[in-house]
Amino acid sequence: MKKSANFNNIYKFYDLINSFLTLGFDKSWRNKATKLLKPGNVLDLGSGTGAAYEQLKDLNVTALDPDEKMLSRNKFERKIIGFSEQLPFEDNIFDNIFCAFVLRNVEDIDKSFNEIRRVLKKDGVFVLLDLTRPKNSFLSLVHKIGTFLIIHIVGLITLNFKEYRFLYTSLDKLDPPEELILNTGLETISLQRMGFLGFVYLAKFKKS
Numbered sequence: 001m002k003k004s005a006n007f008n009n010i011y012k013f014y015d016l017i018n019s020f021l022t023l024g025f026d027k028s029w030r031n032k033a034t035k036l037l038k039p040g041n042v043l044d045l046g047s048g049t050g051a052a053y054e055q056l057k058d059l060n061v062t063a064l065d066p067d068e069k070m071l072s073r074n075k076f077e078r079k080i081i082g083f084s085e086q087l088p089f090e091d092n093i094f095d096n097i098f099c100a101f102v103l104r105n106v107e108d109i110d111k112s113f114n115e116i117r118r119v120l121k122k123d124g125v126f127v128l129l130d131l132t133r134p135k136n137s138f139l140s141l142v143h144k145i146g147t148f149l150i151i152h153i154v155g156l157i158t159l160n161f162k163e164y165r166f167l168y169t170s171l172d173k174l175d176p177p178e179e180l181i182l183n184t185g186l187e188t189i190s191l192q193r194m195g196f197l198g199f200v201y202l203a204k205f206k207k208s
Contacts, residue, residue, distance in 0.1 A: 029200060030055050030100055033129040036190075036204045040095025043119065045084055046102030050074035056098070064088075085111040089119045100129040104170040113184045117207060126186055126205040132177055134197040143199055147171060177201040 019026050034055040044052060047063035048070045056076075063076035064087070071079045082088045084099075085108045097116055106112050116126055133140045155165060174180055181188050186205035194200045 025195065026051070026101070029129060029194060029202065033100060033127050033202050034098065036125065036127045037096045037098060038125050042096040042098055043094045044076065045097055045099040046105070047071070047074055047076065050076055052098065052100055084115060087115045087119050091118050092121045094119050095121055095124050097124070097126045099127070101131060103128060103130050104173050109174065110183070117185050120207040122207060124207045126184070128203045128205070130201060131171055132174070132199060132201055133171060134199050135176070139197050143197055177203060
């Protein structure tokens with residue numbers, strides 16, 4: 001994760017801003033995403049404060065995040081500090097990897113995908129849920145203006161402008177999901193955009 005993506009100062013508000021950015025639908029989209037997981041163990045990649053705890057609490061979950069303060073609020077029993085670019089696990093040990101609203105914050109996407117492939121078992125599932133920009137150019141502009149105002153106002157109110165500025169710029173860091181999924185090295189099972197602007201995407205992949 002980038003140094004500028006240090007959430008030590010905003011860990012108490014991080015889930016709240018995700019709710020703002022998803023117009024309050026983040027929980028329902030997590031519900032939909034976790035239903036794509038197969039039986040077995042799960043790596044909650046970028047688990048943070050454990051926003052997916054309610055959806056994953058009955059599964060065998062390993063929560064990984066680079067931020068110790070965020071993990072301190074995480075309810076999962078097994079919590080590990082680590083980065084997606086260098087996962088501290090042996091090869092082929094996870095049946096599932098779940099990653100929600102995290103991927104756009106990582107330093108090196110290609111290294112992260114390599115590590116995801118490495119630790120997944122054969123036929124293991126990778127479920128990716130994240131934010132993007134709408135495909136329509138006009139709606140994308142509207143979305144940029146709206147998120148700019150919301151995120152920067154929150155940054156000013158909480159006196160953490162730099163951190164929230166990073167969250168805003170991260171929305172434009174990655175390629176559109178239709179292009180991003182071509183570089184995972186995994187078999188794409190499904191991809192769908194959600195929300196009335198299509199600014200959230202949900203993808204399922206399998207390791208062949």
